[in-house]
Amino acid sequence: MTVLAPAILPPGGGVLARLSDLFWRRPSVLLAVLLGPPVLWLGVIYLGSLLALLAQSFFSIDEFSGLIQYEWTLKTYGELLHPANLDIILRTVLMAATVTLAAAVIAFPIAYYAARYARGRWKALFYLGIMLPLWSSYLVKVYAWKLILAKEGILNWIFAKLHMTWLLDAVLGIPVIGGNSLSVSYIGTFLVFLYVWLPFMILPVQAALERVPVSLLEASADQGGGPRQTFRHVTFPLALPGVIAGSIFTFSLTLGDYIIPQIVGSSRLFIGQAVYAHQGTAGNIPLAAAFTVVPIVIMGFYLWGAKRMGAFDAL
Amino acid sequence: MPFDRQKRASLGLTIAAGCGLAFLHLPILLIFVYAFTTEEKSYRWPPPDLTVKWFSVTWNRPDVWEALGLSVQVAAISTAVAMILGTLCAAAVARTKFFGRETISLLVILPIALPGIITGIALRSAFNIADIPFSIWTIILGHATFCVVVVYNNAVARFRRTSGSLIEASMDLGANGFQTLRHVILPNIGTALLAGGMLAFALSFDEVIVTTFTAGQQATLPIWMLEELVRPRQRPVTNVVAMVVVLVTFLPILGAYYLTRDGDRVAGHGK
Numbered sequence: 001m002t003v004l005a006p007a008i009l010p011p012g013g014g015v016l017a018r019l020s021d022l023f024w025r026r027p028s029v030l031l032a033v034l035l036g037p038p039v040l041w042l043g044v045i046y047l048g049s050l051l052a053l054l055a056q057s058f059f060s061i062d063e064f065s066g067l068i069q070y071e072w073t074l075k076t077y078g079e080l081l082h083p084a085n086l087d088i089i090l091r092t093v094l095m096a097a098t099v100t101l102a103a104a105v106i107a108f109p110i111a112y113y114a115a116r117y118a119r120g121r122w123k124a125l126f127y128l129g130i131m132l133p134l135w136s137s138y139l140v141k142v143y144a145w146k147l148i149l150a151k152e153g154i155l156n157w158i159f160a161k162l163h164m165t166w167l168l169d170a171v172l173g174i175p176v177i178g179g180n181s182l183s184v185s186y187i188g189t190f191l192v193f194l195y196v197w198l199p200f201m202i203l204p205v206q207a208a209l210e211r212v213p214v215s216l217l218e219a220s221a222d223q224g225g226g227p228r229q230t231f232r233h234v235t236f237p238l239a240l241p242g243v244i245a246g247s248i249f250t251f252s253l254t255l256g257d258y259i260i261p262q263i264v265g266s267s268r269l270f271i272g273q274a275v276y277a278h279q280g281t282a283g284n285i286p287l288a289a290a291f292t293v294v295p296i297v298i299m300g301f302y303l304w305g306a307k308r309m310g311a312f313d314a315l
Numbered sequence: 316m317p318f319d320r321q322k323r324a325s326l327g328l329t330i331a332a333g334c335g336l337a338f339l340h341l342p343i344l345l346i347f348v349y350a351f352t353t354e355e356k357s358y359r360w361p362p363p364d365l366t367v368k369w370f371s372v373t374w375n376r377p378d379v380w381e382a383l384g385l386s387v388q389v390a391a392i393s394t395a396v397a398m399i400l401g402t403l404c405a406a407a408v409a410r411t412k413f414f415g416r417e418t419i420s421l422l423v424i425l426p427i428a429l430p431g432i433i434t435g436i437a438l439r440s441a442f443n444i445a446d447i448p449f450s451i452w453t454i455i456l457g458h459a460t461f462c463v464v465v466v467y468n469n470a471v472a473r474f475r476r477t478s479g480s481l482i483e484a485s486m487d488l489g490a491n492g493f494q495t496l497r498h499v500i501l502p503n504i505g506t507a508l509l510a511g512g513m514l515a516f517a518l519s520f521d522e523v524i525v526t527t528f529t530a531g532q533q534a535t536l537p538i539w540m541l542e543e544l545v546r547p548r549q550r551p552v553t554n555v556v557a558m559v560v561v562l563v564t565f566l567p568i569l570g571a572y573y574l575t576r577d578g579d580r581v582a583g584h585g586k
Contacts, residue, residue: 020492027411030492034407035419038400038463042422046460049441050433056440106338109331117324126336128572133339135514135568137521139540140557144342146544147349150358154345157360198339248428256430259524263544272432279436289440292433299429 057289068286076286080294085274089294092271095186096254099193100201100247106194107201107246108239114202115209130206134199142263145192149183149264156182179266189265196260197253201246208242209235244306251302255295271295343561350558355551369551379556382539389451389535390519393458397515400459401466402508409474426461434461435528442529449531457529458522462515469511469575470504477503506574513567513574521564536560 023030059068060075079085114126133141148155159168172178172185179185212235220230258272269277271291278288324332350369352362373379401423408419426434438457447453481503485495523537530538536556543553 016493017491020494023492024486031407031411031413034403036403038404039419039422041396041400042426042460042463045441045456046426046434046437047422049437052441052444053433053437106335109328110335113324113328113332117328128569129336129339131568131572132565133343135517135521136343136564137537137540137557137560139521139523139537139544140346140560141342143540143544143553143557144346147345147358147360148342152357152359154360195338195342198335252428252430256432257524258432259541272430275432275436279439285440288436292436295430296433303428 053289053292056285057293059286061284061286066283076290077293079287080290085291088269088271088274091268092255093298095190095193095270096251098190099197099254100250102190102194103198103201103250104205104243104247107198107205108243111202111206111209111239111242115206115212130199130202134203138196139259141196142192142260145188145195145264146183149181149188149191151181151183183264184266186266189261192260192264193254193257197250200249200253201243204245204249205239205242208239208245212238241309244309248299248302248306252295252299255298346554346557346561349554352551352554358550369555373552373555373559376552378534378539379536379552382534382536385451385533386520386536389454389458390516392455393462393519394512394515396455396459397462397466398508398512401463401511401515402470402504404463405467405470405474409471410479423464423467427464431461431522431524432528435525438525439528449529449533451533453529453531454526454533454535457525458519461522461525462519465515465518466508466511469507469514473504473507510571510574513571517564517567521560 023033056068057076058072058074059070060073061067062069080089110126110130114123114130118126147153150156156165156168159165168182171187172181177186177190179187182188182191216234216238217230220234225233256272258270258276261270262273271294275288275291278284278291348362349358351365351367352359353364353366354362404419404423407413408416434457438453438460442449442453477500481499482495485499486492490498521537523535523541526535526538527541534542540553540556540560543549547553
């Protein structure tokens with residue numbers, strides 16, 4: 001260790017030192033080195049395949065031979081407008097919207113409690129209590145619901161023990177959303193979606209609530225705002241970006257899922273299942289590609305709106 | 316101070332929060348009970364009797380072990396790739412301002428912001444066009460792509476919290492860029508990277524939607540489970556596997572939590 005170091009250091013020896021000097025003098029070189037690999041990977045592999053897929057949506061399939069015709073056409077998009085396909089799109093969007101709304105309603109009290117009242121050990125417990133379900137296996141969660149909703153399963157058993165089977169039957173008797181049993185009805189599909197995506201809503205809402213300064217709430221109270229008023233005019237508007245951030249996840253994840261409606265639900269298709277069926281057995285890649293454009297466009301608008309509401313800062 | 320009086324939550328809020336948490340946890344606990352049931356043919360509740368024999372049956376199943384081995388392999392390699400790409404990207408985005416910075420963040424988030432089925436079918440048709448045969452490497456390619464974002468999120472949050480003056484101080488004291496990286500930057504972001512890596516591992520270990528498109532004949536553990544879900548054949552074995560999967564995924568989550576709990580709660584935050 002030298003005690004008296006010169007004010008300007010001599011250039012260091014070795015390749016590493018010279019490289020380091022180069023990075024310092026030309027930050028753009030460092031930036032290129034840092035960004036090169038990830039941008040190449042994501043840009044070439046991911047965006048490349050995405051664009052290739054989109055390009056295929058402009059091809060069409062020959063109805064007689066079943067072969068793909070490599071000519072630019074909008075015919076495949078026209079097929080999306082068939083009533084059957086429009087039904088699929090509408091059904092999926094409605095389900096995504098319902099799941100998102102329900103998730104927001106259930107998530108808010110949990111997030112609010114965790115952000116405002118949980119302290120110390122409880123705070124950690126709450127945090128893990130949200131993280132563990134979030135990260136536990138998606139399929140295991142779906143499987144758990146298959147067990148719960150089965151005819152011989154626990155939910156029917158509870159209803160029978162409480163002598164409330166009539167209530168369950170009444171709910172299942174509602175046209176459209178009901179069905180023969182919970183596991184083949186939209187209610188079942190909805191419950192599983194809600195369960196699986198709920199933690200994605202809680203976390204951003206909690207993060208947004210934690211950023212609300214207590215002094216603001218005190219100021220509101222000082223000026224005569226009751227708890228209700230404070231909630232409506234201070235807390236909720238400040239938490240809204242968090243809700244929207246969470247809704248991005250719940251909405252997008254529901255739009256693209258094809259496994260949950262396949263395992264729990266009626267046989268009517270969702271967008272994800274339609275994509276899966278068309279690319280698989282049917283071999284109709286153009287129509288499958290056109291179907292994937294639907295969630296991309298919907299999410300594009302959704303993200304654009306969310307950005308304008310400041311939801312990205314709450315992520 | 317009006318808010319000192321409100322340190323306790325109202326009863327309604329407590330009940331709502333408690334019910335919400337119960338809703339999140341009871342279904343998973345149910346799996347644990349089913350792993351011990353003697354019932355073979357249906358999902359009957361309550362279980363007629365309890366037994367531990369399915370554990371040894373599962374232990375002796377080569378297909379389960381094969382699927383598990385493949386899943387671990389895929390998750391390990393994808394995590395390694397994601398950690399390198401994610402850290403590089405985070406360093407670039409957090410430390411410098413450049414044209415297109417927002418676009419880069421968007422590019423990283425896109426693979427999980429878009430529904431998994433889109434990523435899956437896009438990769439599959441690209442593999443078909445490029446005539447790449449499906450193998451473990453095509454699975455890894457897909458997994459690494461969406462794991463980058465988890466590492467990136469953790470790293471970028473930590474980079475933002477690491478003050479730039481620390482790096483300048485190190486440079487002022489004569490350290491070159493690599494010495495600063497080794498002695499200042501890495502110790503600062505190390506735990507965040509490890510946490511990001513654990514979450515990436517958990518994400519990959521569990522992934523099924525993209526995997527169904529990028530796998531050929533190979534079955535990862537989730538693919539194995541999916542087949543059992545669609546066409547149940549050995550319900551008791553599936554019950555045991557489900558329980559083990561729950562326990563195994565808890566470990567990295569707890570690990571990631573303990574690594575990042577001091578100060579920042581960003582581990583799996585999507586933050």
